[in-house]
């Protein structure tokens with residue numbers, strides 16, 4: 001099984017993930033933003049960028065099949081310090097089964113301040129975003145940035161994308177942006193950007 005687009009190292013789990021993902025893509029392509037799950041190479045690059053203090057959590061928004069969540073766990077984040085938010089009920093159910101011990105929230109990332117338990121506000125080390133923000137109007141993008149800022153002040157978020165240049169209009173959103181990683185071993189090749197509020 002190739003490193004590209006299998007979803008996990010296990011062939012059968014990878015095929016199951018690919019099937020689930022493809023069905024969701026058929027149902028709502030704009031919500032999914034891709035036809036296949038993130039590749040192991042992309043997942044590893046994102047996991048390597050995760051930062052958190054001992055008492056902080058990692059929050060993944062739009063976790064899909066959970067392949068990035070799994071890479072984050074494999075990189076050493078304890079399951080009880082990972083929170084994933086997924087809007088599609090089927091996928092949230094899948095994540096609960098696939099990620100024991102992880103806090104899976106069936107909810108809308110744009111309503112993150114309500115979806116995330118209040119006790120975790122201000123205790124978020126890294127936010128990872130899988131939602132295809134590039135396709136959204138500026139007002140929606142702004143709402144997303146504000147939602148993240150409310151729960152993780154100053155931390156910003158990691159966004160993976162197939163765009164060659166910044167997928168977000170950073171100046172108009174008041175963000176500083178840095179491309180932290182790129183991998184050709186994804187279908188299509190992907191970059192990881194870190195956006196933070198501009199000081």
Ligand SMILES: C[S@@+](CC[C@H](N)C(=O)[O-])C[C@H]1O[C@@H](n2cnc3c(N)ncnc32)[C@H](O)[C@@H]1O
Nearest residue numbers: 032037038062063064065086087088108109130
């Ligand atoms: C590109 S896919 C995630 C890919 C994931 N890394 C994988 O390989 O399975 C985007 C995910 O974001 C979810 N999503 C889209 N809009 C969302 C929202 N407003 N809140 C939470 N999740 C959302 C979709 O249902 C989908 O599972």
